[in-house]
Amino acid sequence: MNQSGGRNSNMHLSDTDEAADFPLCGLSYQWFTQSAFGAALMNLDCGFIYVNPAFSSLLGYEEIQLKQLSIPVVTHHDELLRCVHLSSQLAAGLIPTFQIEQRFIQNSGVSVWCSVNATLLRDEQGEPRYILMQTQNIDDKKKLEAALHTSVNTFSTLLESIPFAVVMLKADWHISYVNKAAEAIFKHKIEDIVGRNLWMLFPEAVSSPFYKEFHRSMEERIYTYLHQCYGPEKRWYEVSCQPTKEGICLFIRETTLLKKQENAYLETKLQLDAIIKHAPDAISILDLQYRILTVNPAYTDIFGFSEDELLGKPPLIIPEELTLETNALFQQAARGIPVVGYETKRLHKGKHMLDVSLTIFPLKSAENLVMALFISIRDISESKRTERLLRQTEESYRIIAANTYDLVVLLSTDGLVKYVSPSHQQVMNVDPAILLEAESPFSYFEEPWKSQVSDFFDELIRRKEPGTTELHWPAQASEQVKTFEVNGVPVIGLDGCVESVVMVSRDISERKHTEELLRRSCKLSVAGQLAAGIAHEIRNPLTALKGFTQFMYEGGPHKYQYLKIMMSELTRIEQIINELLILAKPQAVTYRKRQTEPLLRDVISFLRSQANLNEVQMIMHIQSNLPAVHCEENQLKQVFINLLKNGIEAMPHGGIVQIYAQKTFNGMLSIVFQDQGFGIPAEELSRLGEPFFTTKEKGSGLGLMISYKILGEHGGSLRFNSEPGRGTIATIILPAAND
Structure with missing residues (x-):
């Protein structure tokens, strides 16, 4: 190596001037290249200048590849912000070094945990020049830490999820750990329990059996168990003591509810024994060989046998011809399938037969194995005789229904026809068989009568009371219309619910x-x-x-x-x-379902000119979603016209007529006309509607009389409220049409 800092071909130096100026002595080169830890020399922008083989191997890159990258490129995105921040501080000379644990991204894309130690290198003038980074693979360590953390969390979660209290005690009786469930047992928060002496926390427990057992477990290093009542509230606790290295561990479960249930069970058993003993039904218990283990007094009373004659033997009350049938029922119950309300016959000691309802329940062990058979027998001989009488009575009624000219129909609550009298053929020329096969008898009616009979049927079921209505058959103009009076009677069962509906219709055309x-x-x-x-x-x-x-x-x-x-x-x-x-003139009336708002608007439009001449303003207040009414719209308009004209004429100097239309609390339709006229004295108010009685100078009184007549035919009413000088209020009440 060139000691003056020249290039060395084995160093794979960068071709930049920055790399060429960096002096690398022999010892530092030896350490750099042969270190088992990863090492990299970077510029202040965190770009790689030198990397050693350990660092290249750690990241899975060739050295020449890494020299084209920087730290941010190979840093995991979760660690990037912290790494860049610390590197920036280091490069700025704000800190001399930093040490962190972070993840790098290997060339394969897999992350690896490393311990990173970065140091700032300065030049001869003391200015920041390079960053030296050393790394060590700690992936296995991090995995062990994660596994340990998971294990601790799992154990902690397990302890916290246990529904009973777990208490760790040291040898000096100080509490070192309690789980969340202990708060409910100790009536203290966890932070108020841990670190406290058990006997100082509960001084009254020193005189309890728990004190002795806890000490015995602590001193003798043995497992102990105690189930004891404690405290002024007399609550029951089940406690297990398990020795540990530091002291003992307590497992505490409150069993007050279980004790109450146990006592309730014993009490229930006594009550059940009393019920069986005093039950009016014959009750017996058989083993799986079908031998009688016990019978109640009602059994001996009903069948005439003594208890000694029955115990340990198969039942003596089974007729010979029903032996196979009874054995099949016993076998079914022995397989765990109950038999409920099976009607059969049983033999009295006096050799006469009794009609009975037989119920057999399998008695099972805690392992769900059938151990015995519980048999309840109800004597229904009397009800059977009554049933036969009812059947005879029903047949008599059927004969009457079959020979009457009244139309008799029996309907289920869902509208299915269960019976149709033959009189339908003679009176209506309709085959009863067709009505029996129809999905609904109402399909033979045309609107509005179809809706009327359907609504009448629904009303009978809803009110659970008899009712009467009139229907017309048929609705076609080409045929003669017949009027029927229909009487409906709901048949109420023992449970208070409607079981069926009987409708009896009579032709009242001649009467009408x-x-x-x-x-x-x-x-x-x-x-x-x-x-x-x-x-x-x-x-x-x-x-x-x-x-x-x-x-x-x-x-x-x-x-x-x-x-x-x-x-x-x-x-x-x-x-x-x-x-x-x-x-006086008979009116041809056709009732149809109509909305009242359009009728009111038509009338107001009709009277607008007269109102304007009298300087009267008409204001409507219509509630949304008003129900429709069954009406003859021209007649109803005539009523509205009469009342509005009265209001207009009651205000010769002008004013306002308010019209309110709304649904009442009981589902009716209310229409109110309120004027600002002179009002009507109380002595005259009661005479409104009388022929030729009027409060107007040129009135005849017939308008109100006609209005009363029209509203009465519509099932409605009209009433007046008035005070002299404060105007008059006319209120119409009409029944709403059912949907």
Whole structure:
């Protein structure tokens, strides 16, 4: 080697001037090239100038390859920031050296842990010039550390996950370790337990059996076990003491709940024994050879045998013809498959047969092996006799249903037809077999009757109470419409749930026709009662017409004013007659499901001009998602018009009519009309709706009477609230249509 720092071909020096200026003496060269540890000489930018074979081997690169790289290139990305930071401080002369553990990336892409010692080399003027880095492979050490860390964590996790308390005690009774579960046992935090003397922490335990057992384990270096009640709360603890190198280890588990369960088990066993003894059913226990081990008093009472006649023998109550059947049931239960509610017969000592319900349960050991058979026998002879009577009664009812003209249908709760009376053939010309095979009997109805009968069926199940409705068959205009009165009765089971629904329908078309005749007769009667009022209401305008006509005939002046008055009186007569015709004339009504908001908007639009002339503003407040109603929309519009006109006419000097539509708390539809008029006195409020009673100067009172009639036919109602000087509120309540 050139002692003056010249080049040496064995050093693989860089061709840069920086490398050529670096003096390398013989000893340093020998150390650099032959060191078992990796070594590298770098410039201040961490670029490699010299690398020794150990460093090249460590990273898996050729030396010439490394001289084209720098430290950041071969440093693991998790270590890069720290390495660059320390190298920058070193290169700036802020620190003379640093030592870290970091990962390098080998040429194969695998990371390797190394211990790194980097030192700053200065020139003759004391300026930073080079960085000398020494490395040692510590990958195995790091793996051992990781394995040790994992092992410690696993052991620690295991101790912390144990559901009972683990306590490590030194020979001087100081606590060196407790797990998390010990906090619940000791009622102290871990930091308040570790390092404390056990007997100072629990001085009251010195006089307990635990003190003696702990000392015996500590002194004799033996395993001890104690299950004992402790403390004023009388809680039970199970404690194991295991000697250790430093002292003893305690495993403590609270068993208060187990003790309570044990006591409850003993109490339950006593109660169960009492229940079996006093049970009304015959109970016996058989071994696997089908010999009776025990019987209760009900067994001897029901079958007439004494206990001595039964114990240790096969059951004497099995009829000979049922021996094979019974043995098969015993074998099934012996395989662990219970037999529940099997109806069969058993023999009384007096040789007569009893109808019984047989239940056999396998009694199993803790290893799930069948050890014996528990047999419960219920005498159902009486219920069987009742069942036969019910069957006879049902047959009688079936005969009645088969020979009646009423339509009888039995439906399950999911709408399946279980029975259809033959009368459907005669009354409706529908084969009962077709209805029995149909997925739903409602499919034979057209809307809206299909929805009505379906809703009626659902309502019967929901309310669990009988109900009545009217249906029409068929809905086609080409056929004669029949009206049926349908009575529905839900059949309630013992559990309080609806088991089925019986619907009995009767053709009431003739009765409805008779009712219509009676209604017309009633209208004639009403017309007779109204005759005097009509005569009075029409006589006044007729008198005016007659007088003005005669006056004009005689050539009186001011004919224009007379004609205007005469037209007004004629209009009043026409209004009275039209309203009376609406009341008396039979209406062809078709009810359909309609939303009320469009109907209200149509009416408001219709009355907008009249409202503007009277300087009245109409404001709607419509709740979202209002339910629809089954209605005749023109009739409902007529009601709205009547109420809105009343509100407009009640405010001759203008004002506001508020319209509110919303769903009530019980699912009905509420429509409110509120005006700012003069109001109605209490004595007149009760008379609203009477024929020809009105609070308006030119009113007839028939409008409200018609409104009451229309709303009544729709199943609704109308009520008024008013105070003089504070306006009037008219409230309509209508039933919502079911979806």
